Amino acid sequence: MEKFYTRMGDGSVIELNESEIKRDLEEGTKDAAERAKIPPLSEDDLRRLLEIFKCPDKSVGVERGQEVILSYDSGTTKFERANVSVSKLQSLQIYERMLGADTMEMGHMDYSYKPAKSIMWIEQPTLEQALLVTIPALFYGAMPNLGLYTQPDGPCPNPMQLIPQGKISEARAAQEEMVEHAIKDMVYVGSVMYESGADGINFDTTGAAGDAEFLAALRAIEILKKKYPQICIEVGMAGEFILGMHGGLTYDGVRLAGLYSHKQLELVEEAGATIFGPAVNTNTDESCPWNVSRAATFTKACVQNSHIPIHANVGMGVGGIPVTETPPVDSVSRVSKAMVEITRLDGL
Amino acid sequence: MHITHSIASGMGGMRTAGDLVGRMQMSRGMKIKEAKEYVANKLKVSVADLADPVVMSEVREDLDIGRVNALPRVAKGIDAKFRIAKLLDIEISCVNMFKDRIDRKLGA
Numbered sequence: 001m002e003k004f005y006t007r008m009g010d011g012s013v014i015e016l017n018e019s020e021i022k023r024d025l026e027e028g029t030k031d032a033a034e035r036a037k038i039p040p041l042s043e044d045d046l047r048r049l050l051e052i053f054k055c056p057d058k059s060v061g062v063e064r065g066q067e068v069i070l071s072y073d074s075g076t077t078k079f080e081r082a083n084v085s086v087s088k089l090q091s092l093q094i095y096e097r098m099l100g101a102d103t104m105e106m107g108h109m110d111y112s113y114k115p116a117k118s119i120m121w122i123e124q125p126t127l128e129q130a131l132l133v134t135i136p137a138l139f140y141g142a143m144p145n146l147g148l149y150t151q152p153d154g155p156c157p158n159p160m161q162l163i164p165q166g167k168i169s170e171a172r173a174a175q176e177e178m179v180e181h182a183i184k185d186m187v188y189v190g191s192v193m194y195e196s197g198a199d200g201i202n203f204d205t206t207g208a209a210g211d212a213e214f215l216a217a218l219r220a221i222e223i224l225k226k227k228y229p230q231i232c233i234e235v236g237m238a239g240e241f242i243l244g245m246h247g248g249l250t251y252d253g254v255r256l257a258g259l260y261s262h263k264q265l266e267l268v269e270e271a272g273a274t275i276f277g278p279a280v281n282t283n284t285d286e287s288c289p290w291n292v293s294r295a296a297t298f299t300k301a302c303v304q305n306s307h308i309p310i311h312a313n314v315g316m317g318v319g320g321i322p323v324t325e326t327p328p329v330d331s332v333s334r335v336s337k338a339m340v341e342i343t344r345l346d347g348l
Numbered sequence: 349m350h351i352t353h354s355i356a357s358g359m360g361g362m363r364t365a366g367d368l369v370g371r372m373q374m375s376r377g378m379k380i381k382e383a384k385e386y387v388a389n390k391l392k393v394s395v396a397d398l399a400d401p402v403v404m405s406e407v408r409e410d411l412d413i414g415r416v417n418a419l420p421r422v423a424k425g426i427d428a429k430f431r432i433a434k435l436l437d438i439e440i441s442c443v444n445m446f447k448d449r450i451d452r453k454l455g456a
Contacts, residue, residue, distance in 0.1 A: 061356040067399045068380055069370045070358040072350070095361075097416055100354040102366035103374070131442040133425040135414040135432070136367035137374050197442030200374050230439060232374040274377050309373045309380065315349065329352050336356035346373060346380040348353055 010284040011324035028293030036260035038301035059333045062340045069347035073204040075105030105139040112145035113185040124196045131197045140193035141202030144217045146209035149178040175212035175246045186220035200232035208238035210245030211256035218271040225272030236277035262301040278302045279313035292320035300343040309346035365398040375438045
């Protein structure tokens, strides 16, 4: 039987025959559907995915007219991380003039609200200058990153040290205190950047530290939206499932621990965000067809449940992209096409 | 990875009308279909033309809303955004701030 070139979730090359691809596609969507209690992909969707994975071309793309908007997390830091010797302003001009970016994002190299807060005085004039010379909309972005608020670097006891000691109530209290500190930093950074002219604020990798971090982001969004009714806020998530590191936190009466993407979306909308970015973590032990089918299932449920634009996270290790620092074009382009054509989302 | 996504599914940014459609998602929370139709209507082009770099390069030059190849006397940066705000009938924060600063300096 003919074999088709694809990859595992860690990026390593494998060859699967048609029935093996079909099996992985079916199991991937089944896994997502059972976990989140959402509909699996339809027979048509699975047939379309099969065609995408059987295509022998190295690179694939969406049908003409199906193009979507691209937004970027950690925008300018990607250049710094790659040791490209250009300033933030220059990297934004490269996004604008050479990478075909529909929107752009500026961020601090230490991409979290807490460290960004202390250098706002230098970030603001850089953003203001960038806004004078560039045309696409410009976000300022960072991660809520609740972990930075723990001792010895932060002010609060470390819940990850307290939990193994059985000090559950102390761990919960510490997380509740961390939430308050994080809200102050996110509101401060969001406010000064919006008042400097940023077109939007991006909360990236939200919920990485669990339910307390998700709560902090939701409350910060709510405050910013009340303060600036016209502000655009994009919320990119850390994963398809909110970890219950606290376990008892709620927002608008909804328990945060255990929420899957389509339920995360409802609270993000309620808080007042403008764009939602579901993230579905890639399983390195499964194939790309399995991971893409699973990610598309979670994302499609978001699109069908949404009143705001959906920009799925499709960077390294999420959305079906393999967990490798150099994601291959064959995998990335298949994820790009599949996400757009199967889920009918609004952007990536 | 950026380049791959841009080629596989992106609108093309300033090469096309990607930046304009993106602004409608951000400023009005429009879904992709509505945002494309809105921009196409304002630009008086078809939705399919929005992602065509040849058509859009000419349209952008005619409307003077900035183009990838920065020719002499073509709008760049903030002056293109003044026109984009007017063309799309949206508020662009930095444009409003620029106007406020000028008015304040001149005592208007």
